[in-house]
Amino acid sequence: MLCDYCQKNEATNVLKQTINGKTKLLHICDSCANSMLFSNLFSDFSINQFFSQGLQPVRTKKVCDKCGMSLDDIMSTGKVGCDHCYDVFSGELSRSIEKIHGKSNHVGKAPRSAAGKLKQKNELAAAKEELSRLIEKQNFEQAAVVRDRIKKLEAELNGSSEEVQGDE
Amino acid sequence: MSKWYELPAPHEDIVLSSRIRLARNLSDFPFESRMSDDQRRQLADKVKAALQDIPVGGTPLSFVEMESLDEIKRYAMVERHEVSREFVKNPKNRMLGLSADESVSIMVNEEDHLRIQVMANGLNLSSAFQLCNEIDDALDAKVDYAFDEKLGYLTTCPTNLGTGLRASVMVHLPALEKSGLMNQLTATINKLGLTIRGTYGEGSKVLGSIYQISNQITLGITEQDAIQNLESIVLQVIENEKHARESLLNDKHRLEDVVCRSLGALRYARLLSSKEFFEEVSNVRLGISLGVIHDVEIPRLNRLMALTGSASVCEREGKNLSPQDRDFVRAGIVRNYL
Numbered sequence: 468m469l470c471d472y473c474q475k476n477e478a479t480n481v482l483k484q485t486i487n488g489k490t491k492l493l494h495i496c497d498s499c500a501n502s503m504l505f506s507n508l509f510s511d512f513s514i515n516q517f518f519s520q521g522l523q524p525v526r527t528k529k530v531c532d533k534c535g536m537s538l539d540d541i542m543s544t545g546k547v548g549c550d551h552c553y554d555v556f557s558g559e560l561s562r563s564i565e566k567i568h569g570k571s572n573h574v575g576k577a578p579r580s581a582a583g584k585l586k587q588k589n590e591l592a593a594a595k596e597e598l599s600r601l602i603e604k605q606n607f608e609q610a611a612v613v614r615d616r617i618k619k620l621e622a623e624l625n626g627s628s629e630e631v632q633g634d635e
Numbered sequence: 636m637s638k639w640y641e642l643p644a645p646h647e648d649i650v651l652s653s654r655i656r657l658a659r660n661l662s663d664f665p666f667e668s669r670m671s672d673d674q675r676r677q678l679a680d681k682v683k684a685a686l687q688d689i690p691v692g693g694t695p696l697s698f699v700e701m702e703s704l705d706e707i708k709r710y711a712m713v714e715r716h717e718v719s720r721e722f723v724k725n726p727k728n729r730m731l732g733l734s735a736d737e738s739v740s741i742m743v744n745e746e747d748h749l750r751i752q753v754m755a756n757g758l759n760l761s762s763a764f765q766l767c768n769e770i771d772d773a774l775d776a777k778v779d780y781a782f783d784e785k786l787g788y789l790t791t792c793p794t795n796l797g798t799g800l801r802a803s804v805m806v807h808l809p810a811l812e813k814s815g816l817m818n819q820l821t822a823t824i825n826k827l828g829l830t831i832r833g834t835y836g837e838g839s840k841v842l843g844s845i846y847q848i849s850n851q852i853t854l855g856i857t858e859q860d861a862i863q864n865l866e867s868i869v870l871q872v873i874e875n876e877k878h879a880r881e882s883l884l885n886d887k888h889r890l891e892d893v894v895c896r897s898l899g900a901l902r903y904a905r906l907l908s909s910k911e912f913f914e915e916v917s918n919v920r921l922g923i924s925l926g927v928i929h930d931v932e933i934p935r936l937n938r939l940m941a942l943t944g945s946a947s948v949c950e951r952e953g954k955n956l957s958p959q960d961r962d963f964v965r966a967g968i969v970r971n972y973l
Binding site: 533534535536544545546547548550552553560563564567569570571572573574578579581584585588 | 746781796
């Protein structure tokens with residue numbers, strides 16, 4: 468039987484994968500098993516990714532325009548080449564990242580460069596929650612005040628993101 | 636100045652040390668695997684300049700070019716947990732910032748541009764984090780970190796994304812080991828998003844019943860929650876270990892025999908291999924905690940462990956020694972201390 472992954476070599480490994488109670492058998496050759504299973508990052512993630520999305524990421528020609536890293540390099544080493552790789556390969560990496568951590572959004576500390584914006588975003592999210600609470604209680608007078616605050620915060624956030632884009 | 640591991644500490648009978656490590660990268664350089672030698676040097680200079688006037692514990696950090704140290708000295712630092720094994724394997728263009736008490740070490744050009752590490756003795760994660768966080772803030776004021784609002788601090792390996800924080804606690808679990816409960820404990824810890832490993836971290840052997848427990852997940856969890864989770868699990872492990880230790884007291888004479896023989900071996904042996912040393916120290920540590928041994932204190936054992944690694948023994952003698960010579964020197968050091 469040919470390897471389910473590269474479709475070139477004879478499959479010599481059988482992997483049993485159970486996701487949400489559904490079990491699949493995967494037949495993989497030694498070289499794919501080595502590059503995927505034992506790279507320190509992707510363990511079984513790359514296989515999950517491949518079979519759930521029907522992608523063949525190792526074949527992708529895309530490279531990072533800042534550091535020259537290809538997805539193939541990332542998959543085989545488990546390491547990215549620079550901060551920009553996370554933008555360039557965000558589609559390919561996001562599922563793996565979510566599988567590693569179970570979450571996809573940072574909630575911890577932020578450096579000074581990002582702290583102001585994050586604070587505004589959190590304020591905006593809190594204001595939106597407050598608005599829906601006030602509407603539920605039919606407190607429209609207060610809701611109008613909060614709505615104005617939301618507009619102001621959104622304008623500030625959009626303004627600052629334009630500034631960031633302008634810097635680049 | 637006393638080293639951090641020589642001071643008494645909370646839960647010191649079971650917890651040897653706590654460690655906080657932050658992974659950070661600068662946005663104006665590619666990550667480690669794509670850097671040229673020139674860029675590594677530039678980065679080291681930049682970080683050194685930024686760190687020079689940040690006092691840690693009242694005294695400035697000292698800086699060491701890893702290439703300037705011979706192999707023995709470098710591996711002795713690994714044995715004292717000051718740097719990672721990965722960091723000393725290839726010392727080229729790698730720099731270390733170290734505090735006088737050796738509790739703070741900042742590795743430059745490791746897998747990430749910066750690995751800021753703070754060690755504390757006993758169970759002391761929050762104070763280690765506080766210091767680590769202060770150093771991080773001070774650096775943040777002088778360099779631009781690679782950061783993304785969604786993914787947090789950007790790291791070479793996606794397993795560190797988010798907070799970039801690894802918190803770990805080194806625990807001594809001889810009684811749980813003896814009662815055959817380690818497999819069960821390992822499975823439980825893994826289910827909780829934490830990991831338990833050998834004495835020197837990933838892929839290392841367990842020496843003298845010493846294990847490392849650390850957090851795995853860094854994205855979607857705050858630094859404080861990650862630390863609190865780990866601490867609460869470690870407190871439960873401590874309770875379990877204490878419980879298992881009490882049952883060892885049921886056969887008090889056997890326990891006293893094992894513990895006192897180990898102390899005897901340490902006090903009188905003429906040749907001590909590293910493995911035997913760890914095993915005997917493990918028994919003596921257990922004996923101190925159960926009140927069988929009264930004339931040796933835990934910090935003294937910690938100091939001994941820092942002095943008697945294979946590379947540390949060679950460092951002390953100023954030359955490379957054969958395994959048998961090392962065992963002889965080690966036995967001598969131990970006799971002097973006990």
